[in-house]
Amino acid sequence: MKGTALVTGGAVRLGRAFALNLAELGYDIALHFHRSHRAAQDTLTELRALGVQAEAFQADFSQETNFEPLLAAIGDRLPTLRVLVNSASVYEAAPLCKTTPALFEEQFAVNLRSPYFLMQAFARVCQSGNIINIIDNKIAFNQYHYSAYLLSKKALAELTKLAALELAPHIRVNGIAPGVTLPANERTPDYIQWRIQGIPLKRQGKINYLFQAMKYILDNDFVTGQILMVDGGESLTNVGKNAENYGLGGG
Template sequence: MSTEPSSRPAALVTGGAIRLGRAIALALAGAGYDIVVHYGRSSEAAEATATEIRALGVQCHLAPLDLADVTAIPDYMAAVHAAMPNLRVLVNSASAYTQATIANTTAAIFDQQFQVNLRAPFFLTQAFAAQVEQGSVINIIDNKLAFNQYEYAAYLLAKKTLVEFTRMAALEFAPRITVNGVAPGVVLPAGTRSPEYVAWRIQGIPLHRQGTTDDITGAILYLLGSRFITGQVLTVDGGEGLTNIGQNAAQFDQDKV
């Protein structure tokens, strides 16, 4: 990383090496933020993303952490702040996404889903608020919070609780820090999803299209641009959350058999 002092604000994006997290990191870099890319195992992808970010003319620092290691978070955030003294934004995008009904959820699945999807954003937000005087937190949630899709029981309960945490943290850390959420719909389906599956999901979306990463990053930049919005979750899903259809992979598989 360049040691040249920067006057730009900086943003930490968890899960920033790949997929949606990468798109968020690049969009914030394009908007003039220096970036800290958090990653877990995707070290090569993180290096590639950092190269793309630096090509946009901002600084990029790579900061790996296993988000299951909650005790490491205070020192981790202090190191991030030391590397980027103008740290102003935390985007909690990293997530674990395991399909399991209540009946099939083991204690290990439950713990992992809550560790990554709720406990890590909770303690990262706590540590961020301890480090910075003013700033913004964006929690990436999921439009499935509109449904009770028990096929993703622990994942969805963790994300639903993340919504309540977003509201609670917005109150506790006001007026210094705004805390908001963005709930994406179908944007980047897992690589294992077939084109038929994606087409089937799109049938259930009132605006009849798949979202783009720009749809999500635009919402994030909008929320970051306001000092009068806090404790809100902006759903960006083409209206899917309004329908109560809530189509998902488990139902698709059932349809086929």
């Protein structure tokens, strides 16, 4: 028996895919969601069809600071918690000069403060296990158009290393930094083609590449504190050619 994996933002998009992939490996799933009630129920149905236990847990990470009740609720309903995947995130464009305090606070509350205190709660509750923070390959660049978002993700990468040291030897902490994989719904095919031109391997990421990284981290018991870039080499360019603003929207 593998135990339970908590996937934040697990009802939709990449978080949903991580939850389904972990269920295929035999983990029971604690599925966190915020607004996507209906999608969470649909995902639960898909997870249970894979033969694992799955329960949904609602929380607004822009407000929540105490995660021990959430972990206690998970402990009451599912087998031992072994894995935490911090995937929930908000992604709002604004350079420094246009960032409001509210925008800044939301980016940092969801993208950094919540993983921080979830990791703390996980460490208190779990004697051993794995934490995987979903970051972004844009931490390799200085994409100032997403000032608060990018800072929150850069900080999450640093937190991954700090926590790996503090929580060793029983808990491993790693990060996965996806490149362009599942663009926001408003992105046009033009945008995807433009991004691909700046990617050394000249193609878009697939969800399966991210899951291969996750499986590697879970399987390899000698890896901690690492940020795995899964981005076709885009981060190697350091400048993120074509990871900057696209049209008026931002990248």
